[in-house]
Amino acid sequence: MNSLSPALRRARRSSAALGEAAAAATAAEGEELLRVSDLTVAFRGRKRVIEIVHGLDLSLHAGRTLVLLGESGSGKSVTARAILRLLGAGAVVEGSVRLGATELTELPESSMGLVRGGAVGMVSQDPSGSLDPLRRAGPQIVEVLLRHEIESDTRRARAHARELLSQVGLRDPDRVLRSYPFELSGGMRQRIAIAIAIGCRPRVLIADEPTTALDVTVQAQVLELFARLQRELNLAILLVTHDVGVARVIGDDVAVMYAGRLVETGPAEVVLTDPRHPYTTALLDALPLPGIARGALRSIPGQPPGPGARPWEGACAFAPRCRSATGACTSHRPPLSALGPGRLTGCDVIADGAPRPGEDRREVSA
Amino acid sequence: MTRFLTRRLLLSLPILIGVSIVVFITIKLIPGNPVAALLGPNATPQARAALSSRLGLNDPLPVQYLHWLWAVLHGNLGTSISLQSGAGGLALTAFANTMILVLAALVIALAGGVVLGLVMALAPRSVLGRALSSSTLLLLSAPQYSVGLLLVVFAVKTGAFPSGGMHSTNSASLGDLLAHLVLPAVAAALAPMGIVARMFSVALSGVLEQEFVSSMSARGLRRRAIIGHAVHNAVPSLLTITGLQVAYLLGGVLFVETIFDWPGIGQHLYQAISSRDEPLIEAGVLFTAVALVLTNVLVDTLHAWIDPRVRA
């Protein structure tokens, strides 16, 4: 043991902290890598504690993309940040987040730092803001590679950074390495952010609205990039978005969030074609699709309840905006119940088969 | 970089011309007739008229200004009435002493202000952060002459430092100069230190709220490394703050010099005002303004050096 170099010892310690994550490097396709159970997030206000996310369960599998879908304010970004414990001192997070066999909520902060950007990569919403504006791109990638001891010296890290940039499809990596963020386009900056996120060989990638700030054509390219990287690296991706279109393109599974709770989950192709919760239906109705007349687009009436104004127990939070709501919806909140394999819904009105949202849709388009 | 500096210097030429116009106007504001003052009450009208035309006082103002500017550019700033010596030379010597004091105070203000600002920005809700937030308000409210006088009292009571002057009578060592420098520099530095602390804290808090900071925590970078990035990004604001503090100090040291008998511009001004020695006042004001313009050029150049977006 004494013969171990300090660098090696550090590397051992870091991989020990990542525990199961390292073992997951050999994970078979479909193996569960990250499991979020009963996640509750609240923020301490001056007078009271306000709950933003309540009792959330999620499961990420190798080689699959889970899309967390919801309107802004539904708590989806907070969920993404809570997984990596990025919410700061004002947040109270309860529940369990397991990365393989490692319980992230109990990890000491020093080991958590190695998980962030290590076993779990993250890409944030605003590509223009994800890089230090005063530093060239190269050193910023190198800094992360050295921090996670992927490379031991700057020269090698630089070569690695160059490879990563090629891997994310940047054509002139040497020039990009030398460029300041302001010299690059939004799409290029987002590719750099992705390069950094995959640079430390993560098993899980969390992307928070990664395409929202980009032009439509660039959006498609970036989504393609996510799909390709997922195939190459067997990544489990959690993609947070408000955009049903994005979910359609990239989602294997979908979890729909409303007012801090999951309202429907299941395989993307099923949930997005045969929704069993009025909120999902409403989201789909608000999406322009080929073959449906423009006039058929419907916005969802009303506004989602603000934080602190949510009926956590005793009523369905969507009831006030719901076209299918019955009297029962304001007096009890149906729990998530199984409809089929991997399929859950939080609405018993539709699940019982009353007005089928799919039919409703066809009527409108007719 | 050289190109930036050259361009910035050229851009400050109009400002310097503006400065000279302002100084010229203040000279013209002086009530009373300089001819009458020079010749006394018994002079003949012919003699007055002759002197008036010889001094160019009958010329239109723009012509008078150009004559004056020509003289100033040749180092002729008029003769100090009370000291009977070239005002430019007097002001220049004094100005060098003033700059020593200003620089010492600037170093203290920046060092202290940055440390206090760091604490305030990194732990705004802690007891220490809150305490600093209030105490820096006290600091920046403290007039430099009030602090100066307090420190003179301190020096008199304890004898720990000399209470005035720049050198002891029989010593010219650096240590002696530093001993004389400490109290006036602290007196001048406290208020700017409070301002630097508060403004740096605001700038750094702003940077810490930027997206790249949370992105960096999401990449697992160490807290210390992230703070390093944030501080680097707050440096441009710090430079701007520093430029403003130089202006504040160049004004404020005038009082500190008077209180500590520091042989700088301020002391000259104090005497020049009571003896109505305008040439000396104008010379001091002109030097200070030029120094400030050059400081701003320096600040902008450093800013460009740090921020590639400004350079481009």
Next chain:
Amino acid sequence: MSVISLDPGATLAEPRARQLRRVTRPPAGVVLGGGIVLVLVLAALLAPVIAPDSPTAGSVSQRLFNVYTIGHMLGTDGQGRDVLSRLIWGARPTLLAGVIPVVIGGLLGTALGMLAGLSRSWVRNLVMRTLDVLFAFPAILLAIAIGAALGPGIKNAIVSLSIVLIAPVARVAESEVLRLRSDDFMEAARASGARGTTIAWRHVVPNIAPPLLVYCTSLIGLAIVYAAGLAFLGLGVAPPHPDWGGMLDDLRANVFDRPVLSLVPAAAIFLASIGFNLLGSGLRRMLDVREREVAA
């Protein structure tokens, strides 16, 4: 948990109700600062009533009594005059020379800043580059130069300080107007054909008023320090009438034998400066204005 990461609790837990409560219950700074300012203003107003002695007449037999002397709470100066009485009377010119220039400079500076912010680019450039020239002088030095040229006297001190304060206020006003200009409602107002003056009065003035009010309140603190500074250099009220800067200069001659006494005017100026700065800082928090440097 990482303390540096953004704390969304701060924004999420900030419903309107709390902002309103902040307005209805002023922060401690406003109460304390406002209290200090109120006491000073009352002292200045009631000087003839509350001053225990004559501010100008003294007897040589009572020279340089120390502070806490019976009958002379704050001692007497080199000519035997009661320092407390001089301080109370001296509050008048000192406060006037601090407040009036901020009012004049504030109004002119706001007008100039609005002109620059709302005009075509060449007008704005002309105004702002002219202001740059004024910024090339340390404010107090320019005030000294103008004051020295005009001659001593409180009127000239007020004039010179007013001129000096125009530039910083104008710069703040201009930057606030520019921030507004990019807002949608300004575009909407212009697109709907509203006249320039209407836009200025209806939309610009109400929106730039809070930050300017905060700025000017803090500026009074600085102006009082500057006004006392001018008086200290002999550019204030003509003797024997008292003002704080002049008293500071008088009493500092006795720093060796009466150190505490010599500090009395310095402390008074400090107190006034704190009062206005506390008030400004508290108002800033109440009106939710971002912090900026009181640079002049």
